[in-house]
Amino acid sequence: MSAPLVIVGAGQAAAQAIASLRTEGFSGDIVLLGDEPYLPYQRPPLSKAYLGDELSEDRLELKAPKFYTDSAVALRLGTRVARLDLAGKAVELEDGTRQPYATLLLATGTRARDLPVPGATLSGVHSIRSIDDVKRFRAETRPGARLVIIGGGYIGLEVAAKANKLGLDVTLVEGQPRLLARVACATISAFARDLQEGHGVSILTGMGVARLTGSDRVTGVELTDGRHLPADIVLSAVGALPNAELAAEAGLALDNGIKVDAQARASAPDVYAIGDVASFPSTLYGRRVRLESVQNAIDQAKAAAKAITGSAVTYDPVPWFWSDQYDVKLQIAGLLDGFTRTECEGDVAAGRFCVRYFDRDRLIAVCSINDPKSHMLARRALAAPAPQATPSPV
Incomplete structure (x- = not known):
């Protein structure tokens, strides 16, 4: 019997990876290891609706229990990993048992600083x-x-x-x-x-x-x-820190989290990392990026599933985030690090406006307050290929 695909970490990225692996035709066994006793759940509501007791615990679950049964996933929740044995292709648990793997997917997320x-x-x-x-x-x-x-x-x-x-x-x-x-x-x-x-x-x-x-x-x-x-x-x-200690102790390359390529592959064979813990190369921003967002967890999990099942994929997203406070929704598209100037459009006093961030003349990010249209337009604009220079006439 061949070793399974083992996922370490039971959050948004892990749940999406399971769904995407099955969609992409992966038929092997899957084992999910999570240190909490809960099925993968949404984290953004923790500081919002769930904190205010406006959302029940079961509604936090990303997938119903039946999903994991139907997807033939062996759940090992409330289980802590002690060590990654990359040479032996196994995960060692705190109780001393070893879980062999054919493919290892690290989705260990972050912790509070x-x-x-x-x-x-x-x-x-x-x-x-x-x-x-x-x-x-x-x-x-x-x-x-x-x-x-x-x-x-x-x-x-x-x-x-x-x-x-x-x-x-x-x-x-x-x-x-x-x-x-x-x-x-x-x-x-x-x-x-x-x-x-x-x-x-x-x-x-x-x-x-x-x-x-x-x-x-x-x-x-x-x-x-x-x-x-x-x-x-x-x-x-x-703030938060990436849970990259297991990866570091195993000898995986780190760079503000677990270092992966555009296919979510880490620096050891058959090892991938996704979500908040992984840093990846961004062509859009010309540097490595680690994102703590639902968008990244979902989309990078989809990319990893494609890579694991042999499809060609290059993960290079336009980052986006949101924050809810009172009756205000703040949405951010892009990363504003290194902006040199801004442009504000709308009515700040009325609480409906957007701020565009530029690195010289290049748009790099947009923050929208109660302005979903500007947010969607910003995501499209940031995703569009950079305009090509017009050749000079000979």
Whole structure:
């Protein structure tokens, strides 16, 4: 009996890979290894509808249990991988057993970055990356509770919006001079701040955290300027790191995650990596890119399935993302790193506009606020081939 295709990681990319492998005609055995006890589920709602108890746990599931039965997938959930034996083509589990593979697909995702200050391990300090994280966080929320969020990126802002609606007293602390400093221009940052403060969230920017106070349980956040913010709950939202340790220990090449080519192949035979953990070459941006997005998880899984089954494929997507806060939908097409100028179109005061980002004259990204048409047009424009220069007459 031949060894199966083994998928390590049970998230969005893994679920899509299973569906796409079967669609592409893969008939071999598939084993899915996941360290959580849950079937693959959606993660974006964790900081939105699921956090607000507006979405039941079963509705988070990407596929019903029957899908895995019909797809002949052996599920091994609640199972931690200890080591990858690439030479022996096997995955070693924490219980000491070995799972042989013919093809290995790594979809291990990301984890919350640790908050690097004293007191970060106190009870009452949370991050949100999983169902169980949200359950622990929700168990401590109550109207009037003082929540301090550390980090003014999308997760921090989304949780601030939802916690505010649940009646918590929310303060958000961001070390950069403005919100979303790494992922948006000043216009979007100012809009996000006005939105949050308009709903009663207190925002402190350009402010570091010295330590979290308390003995067994957190009682406050001490800022670098000496101020002390009382807190019943603290949320750390300071970014994520790729879960690439198993790959690194096995000797796979890394470059901001697991390094893969345009066919999602890693640096060892019969090993692929997809989703948040994988960095791939982007012709569009002229560098390697690692994306933490649903779009990337789905599309790269489809590309890997084609490559595994022998189809020609080159994965070079136009990245896109979204964030929901209150009644505002922010959509981003492209990557804005290195922009040299912007153009704003629409009505910022009315909350319906877009910002186009350019590297000199080349459009590289568009942020749209409650403007889905501009978002779709941006994705088409970014996907279009670059115009060819007109030859000079002889």
